[in-house]
Amino acid sequence: MKTLHFPSPIQSITFDEHHFYLKRDDLIDSDFSGNKARKFYYFLQHDFPDVRKLVSYGSAQSNAMYSLSVLAKMKGWEFEYAVDHIADYLKAHPHGNYKAALDNGMKIIQKESISSSYPKSVLFIEEGGRQQEAEFGIRALAEEIVAWKEENDITQLNIFLPSGTGTTALFLQKYLPSNRVYTTACVGDENYLKEQFLSLEKDENVHPVTLSLDKKHHFAKLYKENYKIWLKLHQQTGVEFDLLYDPLGWRVLLAHPEVFSIPTLYIHQGGVLGNESMLPRYERKYKDIDKDIL
Structure with missing residues (x-):
């Protein structure tokens, strides 16, 4: 039986003058990192x-x-x-x-x-692990967050994570009813994400809050803004984030600073193995970016 590293650690970090907590699910395992460890x-x-x-x-x-x-x-x-x-x-x-x-x-x-x-x-198994069995591991994630809150005397907490199918955000909200879970649609739009939520949970009262940018975002397209914020995150936090979901997640989160009105937990859902293919594409397309003045 494979041993996964639970509970994943939580770090206190500042990015662009916003303090937040970072749940390092990317450190659970090299083969099952982040939300894949939870879903599977x-x-x-x-x-x-x-x-x-x-x-x-x-x-x-x-x-x-x-x-x-x-x-x-x-x-x-x-x-x-x-x-x-x-x-x-x-x-x-x-x-x-x-x-x-x-x-x-x-x-x-x-x-x-x-x-x-x-x-x-x-x-x-559905695409991205979008099915009821995912609830088993995501419930454990929610329990880790509750235990951490109690240990650190944190009464109010906002939680943010970017979404593909939205499975993790949905089940987190279900098991953390006293907290608000925020997410953003990375693969489709808000309507797509709502359809994914409804396929697993008909009660919209327990759905997460979906935030977005004003401008439409196309999944897997190489945006300069995504690359720049990914580089800044690494410079300021020392943490490598996923290049496909996290840059949009952070752009959306920073565009909604009201989320930071109370302590905020960002969930790092792994996926950095995919950077092996994404990073060279960004480096070729945006080689003019001066990394020293981000």
Whole structure:
């Protein structure tokens, strides 16, 4: 059984003159860091004697894809992963999560859609781990936060984390009813995120608060503003954040300073393995940025 490092530490940090607390879920494990450790904890902790194959889908550089490839290898399962597109460059030069998952035995297939109905010998996991089993690990995250609040005599707390499917933010809000959980949609817009919430929880009263920027943001597009804030975060905090979700998360959070009116906890959800492929793209496109004057 793989041992994960729970509870993850919480650091006190200042960024752009805003004090906040940082929940370092990125330090839980190199294979299951951040929200993947939480979402897939149920599958790590339970036996599935009838399962022979794991099936999932998503993007070709998904953090979830890599973690699932490790899970399948640990359990002795086949792993089949579906994508709708693989870039020619990535096929020719495998790197990042894609290469690591292939090295773990992943069979990747290209198809427009995928069935969610399988025999009991197949475990199907939704894109990014968006399913009820994720509640198991996210509840444990909520319990860690409650224990930390009590130890540090913190009565009021706002919590912020960027979202893909919104699964972590949703279940956190469910188990932290006396706190306000804020998030932002990184993959789609607010309507997309609301649909994801409703697929898991019909009661909108327990949904997190979704914040956004005025300007539309396109997922995985290389924005100079994202690169600059990522660099500033590293310079000022010494922490490496994910390049896909965290830059937008921080831009949104700083655009809503009212969140900092009470102690604020930012949850680092890992994903930094994906920086191996994202960072060179940013460096090539924005090589003119003077890192000394950020």
